[in-house]
Amino acid sequence: MKIDNLYLVKIGGSLAYDIKPLLNILKSFSSEENKIVVVPGGGMFADLVRDFDRDVKLSNKASHRMALMAMDMMGVYFSDVSHIKTVDNLYDTKVTLQDKDIVILLPSKIVLSTDELPHSWEVTSDSIALYIAKLLRLKKVIIVTDVDGIYDRYPGGKLLNIISAKSIRGFTSVDSYLPKLLIRYKMECIVVNGKYPERVVNVLKGEKDIYTKITVD
Numbered sequence: 418m419k420i421d422n423l424y425l426v427k428i429g430g431s432l433a434y435d436i437k438p439l440l441n442i443l444k445s446f447s448s449e450e451n452k453i454v455v456v457p458g459g460g461m462f463a464d465l466v467r468d469f470d471r472d473v474k475l476s477n478k479a480s481h482r483m484a485l486m487a488m489d490m491m492g493v494y495f496s497d498v499s500h501i502k503t504v505d506n507l508y509d510t511k512v513t514l515q516d517k518d519i520v521i522l523l524p525s526k527i528v529l530s531t532d533e534l535p536h537s538w539e540v541t542s543d544s545i546a547l548y549i550a551k552l553l554r555l556k557k558v559i560i561v562t563d564v565d566g567i568y569d570r571y572p573g574g575k576l577l578n579i580i581s582a583k584s585i586r587g588f589t590s591v592d593s594y595l596p597k598l599l600i601r602y603k604m605e606c607i608v609v610n611g612k613y614p615e616r617v618v619n620v621l622k623g624e625k626d627i628y629t630k631i632t633v634d
Contacts, residue, residue: 422449422450422451422452423452423453423454423514423553423555424451424452424453424454424555424557424559424621425453425454425456425546425549425550425553425555425557425558425559426443426453426454426455426456426559426561426617426621427455427456427457427458427542427543427546427558427559427560427561428440428455428456428457428458428495428561428611429458429460429542429560429561429562429563429611430457430458430459430460430461430462430463430491430542431458431460431562431563432561432562432563432611432612433460433461433491433494435611435612436494436495436498436499436611437498437499438614439561439611439614439617440455440495440498440499440501441499441614442614442615442617442618443455443519443614443617443618444499444501444519446618446621447518447519448518449518451518451621452514452518452519453518453519453520453621454510454514454519454520454521454522454549454553455492455495455501455519455520455521455522456488456492456521456522456524456542456545456546456549457488457489457491457492457494457495457521457523457542458488458491458541458542458543459484459487459488459490459491459541459542460487460491462487462488462490462491463484463487463488463541463542465487466480466483466484466487467480467484467538469483470538477536477537478536480536480538481534481536481537481540482525482529484538484541485524485525485528485529485545486525488523488524488525488542488545489505489523489524489525492521492522492523492524493523495521496521499521501519501520501521502517502520502521503520503521503522503523504520504521504522504523505522505523505524505525505526505527506526506527507527507552507553510522510553522549524542524545524546524549527549527552528545528548528549531552533548534548535594537594539592539593539594540592540594541592541594542592543560543591543592543594543595544592544594544595544598546558546560547595547598547599547602547604547606548598550602550604551598551602551604555604556603556604556605557604557605557606557607558604558605558606558607559606559607559609559617559620559621560590560591560606560607560608560609561609561610561611561617562590562608562609562610562611563610563611563612564590564608564610565609565610565627565628565629566578566590566608566609566610566627566628566629567580567585567589567590567591567608567629567631568589571589576627576629577629578628578629578630579629579630579631579632580629580630580631580632581631581632581633581634582595582596582597582599582600582606582631582632582633583596583600583633585631590608591606591608591631595631596631599631599633600633603633604633605630605631605632605633606630606631607620607628607629607630607631608628608629608631609626609627609628609629610627610628613627616628
């Protein structure tokens with residue numbers, strides 16, 4: 418499926434309590450020329466699944482499914498505070514974007530039906546958003562989180578304006594599987610702080626601001 422002028426914006430669950438200004442500005446910015454698909458992170462719902470998994474030792478299949486459902490739950494919350502319509506499959510995404518300029522995509526049905534991603538905690542909503550972008554035939558994903566981007570070390574490091582996916586090591590603000598998918602899909606990723614909604618809009622506009630660009634060069 419290919420839609421011209423389509424952006425995929427993954428919004429981390431860490432922003433759940435501060436989400437309304439960000440969703441409102443995305444809603445205002447979206448237009449016929451700037452269509453937006455929002456993919457939610459799992460946030461505290463996914464954290465509950467992770468903790469429960471650690472306590473009772475779920476199967477990898479069950480924890481993967483429950484974590485995806487956590488993303489759906491966060492998406493329902495995002496929709497509730499913003500009045501942005503939700504969709505749960507690629508067909509409805511395409512149809513809805515003919516009339517609407519922004520949608521929230523609940524990912525579990527898509528990811529479970531294709532079942533192409535590993536059932537592992539190494540794969541979080543970052544990689545899932547990238548996978549959905551691949552299905553949408555996009556070449557860039559915007560990951561919105563609660564930090565300014567990727568640092569050369571954590572904590573107390575220097576913010577990197579640009580970094581190759583091949584150079585990402587250790588703990589960062591993106592999951593460890595994401596660099597592998599970026600290289601495999603030949604996609605670009607931008608990590609930006611959603612506590613400053615105007616930065617996200619500047620990324621969408623292609624303007625300079627505070628963020629990290631991950632390349633596959």
